[in-house]
Each structure stands twice: as structure tokens, then as C-alpha cells.
Amino acid sequence: MEDDLPSEYDVIVVGTGMTESIVAAAASRIGKRVLHLDSNEYYGGLWASFNFEGIQKWIEDCHHPANPQEENVMSAVANDGEMLIKAGNQFSTISNIEEKWYIVEELADYQEGLLFSRNTQTDGGEIKGDVDNTKKEEDYETEKHEEEESEAGCGKDIVPHAPTQQWSQAKLKKEYRKFNLDLAPKLLFARGSLVELLISSNIARYAEFRSVTRVLTWLDGRLESVPCSRADVFATRHVTVVEKRMLMKLLTACMEYENSSKEFEGFEDKPFLEYLKSKKLTPNLLHYVLYAIAMATGTTPCMEGVARTQKFLNSLGRYGNTPFLWPMYGSGEIPQCFCRLCAVFGGLYHLKRAAEAVIVSDGEDSNLTCHAIVSGGRRLNTSHLVLAVGYAPPQFLQTAPNGGVSRGIFITDRSILPADKESLTLLQFPSADGCGEPVTVIEVGPSTNACPPGMYVVHMTCKQKITAREDLQTVVQKLLHTEFSDGAMIRTNTDTQSTQTASPNKTHSEDSEGQEGNETEDKGKSDPGSDLKPQVLWSLFFNCPETSDCDLTANVPTNVFLCSGPDVDLDFEHAVKQAKEIFSKMYQDSEFLPRAPDPEEIVLEGEESTPGPVFEGDSSEAKADENKSELGDEEEKGADDGGAE
Template sequence: MDEEYDVIVLGTGLKECILSGLLSVDGLKVLHMDRNDYYGGESTSLNLVQLWKRIRGNDKPAESLGLSKEYNVDMTPKFMMANGTLVRVLIRAGVTKYLNFKAVDGSFVYNSGKIYKVPATDVEALKSTLMGLFEKRRARKFFIYVQDYEDDDPKSHEGLDLNKVTTREVISKYGLDDNTVDFIGHALALHIDDSYLDKPAIHTIKRIKVYAESLARFRGGSPYIYPLYGLGELPQGFARLSAVYGGTYMLNKPECKVEFDADGKAFGVTSEGETAKCKKVVCDPSYLPDKVKKVGRVARAICIMSHPVPNTHDSHSVQIILPQKQLGRKSDVYVFCCSNAHNVAPKGKYIAFVSSEAETDNPETELKPGIDLLGPVDDIFFDIYDRYEPINDNEQDNCFISSSYDATTHFETTVQDVVSLYKKITGKELDLSVDLSAASAASEDA
């Protein structure tokens, strides 16, 4: 403990483990500590007995649910885009050699009381029952424009400077109706609200391209992949990576108090009477509660089922996005479902999460539209947790604090936070120019 480090990382949540691994690969001397005796923090995975204990205290799960050890229930379940930023981070760091991925079966969107496969290309637009005949043709033209668009090819821009025109202006050029805009913005571009409509269109177009490119990478019905045995494998993979590059890990370290000098700059962390010195501290919000603010709450239902989600073509793994406008809400509702296909439940059992930003104190009512899509459930838990964001000036105090995990069931917002923190810590952009064939090699479905 009484050594000096470049960085001390507190908490073994996914964001902290990714940063610890990346910083170790960069040659920094890293000490990684956690007050818990397990990896994962708020993004840990639980077996069935642990899940029951966490949410219901001393109650015991029914024997009909199967063996506890066959469950790996992620507390912040999120799928990753096959061609997305997180996969690039995994490859850049070399963590893919510790993991096996499998494609996710389905990606769906809720519209007018029903769920539909998300169309992401001109061909899928023509086949989709989500739109009428004339709207299909308009959507097809829009998707062709997106697919053909290249930054360095002015001919593909069709006279539009996407860095200046808004998404609303581009959409109006193609005459798309509100329902189509809804699924494009929320289920394809994965925006969490409608503010994107009045921002430069380039961001939305690039997000849709990533979705379509991810869909093309694997022969599945969605653009998403997910690790076998769940996300609990990811923090441990980055921990192994950090250790290979000289990082030091210490679990079950009580208190972990950050020490500050007279100028308010962090210079070390004390635990059990010993102080490890450092230049910078990286942590989740729970370690520096005075330097974060509460920005919201996430409501979620955890459901155990004995069947796939109805109307998803018997998909063993699926994401469904219920756009906010369809529900008269300010926030989208997300459905995540996984099963034995990814080794997270016994054969014949399915784990579904329904989540959203909480807008009331009644999660049962808020999440009902998503829960209603699941059909009968064997058991259901309701849970609400607070969401925090940092309010400190890291240049003044040398502290780099991650944001809490949001309600989304994909990694796009999570990895943006990681990339942003990496730049603040190191002063440089994270190099994400990687060979994506490494992800294919790590996937069973490549």
C-alpha cells in the first residue's frame, strides 16, 4: 500500500475496470481497490440466491426455478453493438481473448401497442410491416442515403452539410411521418430523448450507420452481441488485463478514504491505516458522494420466465425499445431478455429486465407497458436506484468520477462516459482504429 502510483482506481464496476485496463496498457502504474469482496460493483452479476438476498432479504427462491449456480443475473444488463465503440475498446485492450460472445437474436421496437423488428436497411424497410406502402418507399430512400453517405465523398451528401443542418431538416426532406421518426431516432440511432432532432444531423446519421454495419457483421437478427455467462465476465477480463501490465488489485479493502492536500487536490487513498499515494483518483460516485449530484432514478423490474418474449419469433435473447411518445412519457422504456443461450439461466428459463428513467414513485405502473409484453412470469422483483453525475472540477482536485448507469439496455451511453473520462485522465483521444475481425474471432456466431 505505501507505494506511489500514477492512478488509483476505486470500485470494480465495468467503467472503472475498463479504465484501469486501458491505463495499465498505456504504461501507467495503477492500483485498483474495492471495498467489496467481489468484482463488478453496481454492474456485478448474481446467482439466484444472491439475487434473492439482495432484493428480498432472507427469503429463499423456489426450487422450481432451478439451480442457483446456473443463473448469472447482470445488475446493469446491456447489449453491445457489434461494430460499436465498446467492441473497439475491447479489441484495442486485447480483452477479447478472455471472452466469448454470441449474437443477440432480436431487436424490436414498440409501436401502437405491438412490437416490430427494427428495420435498418432499405431492403428491410420494404419488408417491414411497421409502415404503410408509401411510407416504406420514403423510408427506403432515407436508408439508401444513410448507407451511401461518406464524410469524404461530397457526391454522397446530396447537397446537405450534415454538420450544419439538423436531423429534423434531413427527415423533412424525405417526408417521413412521426412514427417512422420515432423508431429511427430511438431504436436505430438509440437517442434517449428527442433533443437530437434540433442538433446537427451528422451524429444521428453516423449512429444509424453503426447500427446497420453491426447488423451486417453477424448473421443474427440484431446488431447486438453479448458475452457468454453475462457481463460479469467483462470486469474480470479487464482486471486480468491490468494485472498482465503490472496493475495491482485489492478487493475487500474497507473505507477507501480519498486523501486531499491543503489545495484540495487528491494525493492518495487510505485503507486500514495505510495510505497509497497517487497523482490521480478514478472512482464511481459512491466513493466521493460530496462531489456528485443526484440527477435521476432508474426504475426496473427483474422477471424470471419459462418462455421467450411473445411475438419475437421465439428469440432466446432480445431487446425491445418502447419510445417515450408511444407511451406518453418523457423517457423510453427498455426490455432486455436473455436465457440459457448465453449461459445466464438454466435451460428453459429466461431473465427479462424492464427499465426506464423513473418519473414517479410507482415503478410497477411506469414499467407496466414493458411488463405486459412479457406474458406470464414465474417471479418478478421491482427495484429503484438513484443516478448520480460528477459536479467536481477534475483539473482542480485530480478526481475523475464516472456517472451512474442509466436505464438503457445497450452500451452506447456507458462507453461514451468511459471514452470521455479516458481523455480527461490522459489528455489524449482513445485510439479506436482497430481490426474488427478480432471481435468475429471471439464470437461463436461469426
């Protein structure tokens, strides 16, 4: 059946991943005719976020990739002298998928035993009389009522010593809409290139963020909170006064290294670790700086380690007590923000529409030139073609990816390190010898809309060595409880833990108030002998190729541009850099993503620009404040507060 899509475009973009979406928005913003396709029914590709039902379908799609259209059907749209090259299938690049449940399908079989267990608790081995039994029944009803309030998201604190909620597969699946599970979880540096781009282009108005509230590290067999800002350093009780002075002196040297080159003389060709040792840092301080602040390893070159440290410190104090932001509803929201801008400026979108083939011919200097794609049996002509690497024909990939990404997603019943308020956590788990690649751990809770109340989502990411499960197993065993839970045992948390739910009348910055100076100070360390690790309810492991280091320009038609998929980096820096490079090759004389006007700034043709009457009581200042983006508001707040520590 013939569709109504136009057949001529300036740019056709296939795939709605991060880089592709930025390029599509940039091209549409300068008035180019853009068609943006994706064979999936969702945005994001390998950068997507799913509810629980959606990720089940994604797993199924990976196990059973769709069959491509027959070549004889597509060849009818090619002209003389043109060649058809079949497009790739992104699902075929996902491997080593392992999904597992750790809880029963239904709790009904255990409810009677669970109630009996609660009502017959003993003190010193003696069974209490009727009066005590009655009291325990009342306590159980109170606990049940409090659990129901927590499930309803009323934002009340969980009573200390309260047991965690009992979950079954059926109960979890009923809450499927409340999950946002990321395939490629990433943070934003508060002064990183993506935040600057979101603000300068005015795309920030489409997104909301929460500040990461704590940075943890694994030291001496336990979790510890890392003092990030100056306030944290001087507030912590885990660092002596002498250590505080040493740490501040070191961090100041890293911040000002451009003006104090003599400080690093002789270390240019040595590891960053050697420089830190020369400063006579204590083992704890050395660990904090190397693994948590610089996020480096024992083999990281000195000047790279200094640059990493400076990048961390530069982002402090802009939006919160740590340098990082997390997108509400998951990292998969960010590509969609750029897609929205593309659509606003005339870009056409068509999900569930694949590019079956690329039409090319020999051009100048024997280089191939792309003329069109085949989609839905139709020929769609284009001046430029932007392809997610997963959709690229194998002939375009001269060198196969030499590495991969190992990913783990875990739904748990509590935080890896309980605190007085729900925390948004980053942990760089160092390798056993300190020289290998670390495992990045990000834990998000209900206030980010990642999961229902009473649960947490833990993401783990590292470079692939074997399979995702094998690569991450050591960290999983240290942080999580992975034995099967039948619901009959009550694992009581003896730490005080409360769940903070975002209020609709409160901004995210207000949610974070009172957390300055390390909110987890009293609970800054975990008990290595504790059996109260978070119970894993469900897990997923998978591997995907890492193409950020591949040469994506060789053996590719001159007007075709390939976009790499997610990498192991913590942030989106590579995707932003790659998108800018692609755009400059297509339109080198055009501005990259100039600021988009707000709706009230747009004057339609024939309309006068004279402002209409203002409702009495409104103020221009209040109106201006109302129209600011979340990031813009926070930026001004950070400036008023003195900027970075």
C-alpha cells in the same frame, strides 16, 4: 493485523465498475503501479452480474449498508497539515427496492391436483373412457420426459402446444447457479467504441458475445418485428413494395447525410419527426424509423435523429442481422475483462477491501491535492486516485444527481414473443405520447447463460420519474402476466416455441445461421388479446442515481478522478469516453490501451525467439485461426460477407 500490500502506487482505483476498470487496465498496460480495490466481494459494483443467490445478498446489503470505520482510528495515519475526508458508501445510493415472488414456495401441495387435471381433460365436455385415459397418461409421460430433456439442456425442441414448465420458489432457487442477472444490462453496437477498443487492445479474447437476433417494437397494441437490414426490408411481408422503396431511400439519405447536406436544409432546428413526416412515410414506416431504428422520440432534434439512424445502420452486417451484441454471462463480464488485463500487467487486486477515507492537503492555488487513502487502517500513498462516484466523499460532489435510473428485472416462464428458435431481443417501448423517454426492454434466454432452460430474463430500464415500479408498470402490464400462479393451472402456449441451446462444438455465429431475413417473420406479431403473456416468476425493482450528466470535476482534488455509474443509454459509449478522458489527464503523452500480446507472442528475457517444432499435420493457418478472438473472427467474416448492408 499488518497485510503485505505495498504502500506506494502510481494509481489507486476504488471500485470495479466499467469506467474504473478501463482506466486501471490502461494504466497497468503502460507499466504503472496500480492497486485496484473494491469493498464488495464481487467485481462490477453497480455494473455487476449475479447468480440468484448473489442478487439476494446484494438486496440485503442495500437494505443494511456496512458502517464506516471510526474517524479516530483512521486519523492516526494522517501527517501534519493533512485532512481526512470520509469516503462514501455505494449501497446508500440504491432506493425503492421492491422484490416479489409470483409463485408458490413448493409445488408438492398442488401436484396431485395438477396430475388429475392433466389426466381428465375433456373433449367437448365429455369424459373419455379407459382407453382415452390411458392414452392421456402416456401423453403426460411423454411431456414429462421432454421437459426433463429440456431441463438437461439437450437442445431439443419443445413439442408444439406443450405446457410451460411449472416452477416453485424452491425449484427456482435450486437452479441459482445458472442465473446471471445484470444490474446494468447493456448492448454493444457492432461498430461502437467499445467493440473497437476490445479488438484493438486484444481484450476481446477474454469475452464471448451473441448477436441480438431481433429488434421489436410496440405498434397498434401489439409486438412487431422491425426489418433492420436490406435483406429484412425486402423479405418482410408486413411492408408493401412501395413502402420498401420509401424506406430504403430514407435510410440511404441518412447514411450519406455528410455528402448530401441539402437533403436536410430547413430541418436543422426542427425535430427528426418533422423530417420524417415530410417524406410522406406511412405511419408504420415512421414508427419503425423513429422509435426502433433511430431509438428517438417525437422531440429529438433532426440531426441527432439522423446521427442515431446512421449509428444503427453502420453496425448492421458486421456480426449478425442486427447491429447489437450481448455479452455471454451478462454485461457484468465486460468490466472483468479489463480487470484481467490489468492483473496480467502487474495490477494488484483486493476485493472486500474498502477505502475508508481520502487524505488531502492544500496544494497550489488553494486546490486540494490527494496524497493517499486509508484502507484497512493503513495509509496507501498514490500519485492519482480514481474513484467510483458511489465511493466519493459527499464533499467531492458539488451538484447532486438531478435524475435517476429505474430498473426492473423479471424472471419469466416464456418469451414475450415466441419464435421457432430462442431469440435474443431488444425492444424500445415508446411512451404513450411518443415524446417522453422510452423504456428499453432486453430479453435474454438460456443460450446466453442468463437463466436455466425453460426460463427467460427480461430487463427494463428507463429514466426515473417516480419509483422504478411506478415508472415501468405500464410496460409490465402490456408485456407480462403478473398475477400470482399457484401451480394448479396449466397455461398452454398455442404458439410453436422451441429452445435453442448452444452446442459446445458450434460457434455463436453458427448458432445464428439461418436466421437471416427475420427469423420471426411468421410470428412477427403478438396477439393483443392473448392471455398467454409470459408468467412472471420473480421480479425486482430498484432505482439508482444517474451521474453521467453531473459535473464530476468541480470541487475535486486535482489528482482525483470520479467515474460515473450506469446510465440509461443502451450501450457503453459514455463509460469508454470518460475512461479515455481520465487517462489522458493522467498520462497525456501515453498511448491508451495499446494491443496486448497473445501468450505465444511473449518472449521471456534470455529465451530465443526461434519458434519450436510444429507438430506434423498442424498448419500455420489453422494455428492462426485458433488464436483469433471471437470478435476478430467475426470482424473478418463480416468483411468477407460484404460488411454492413
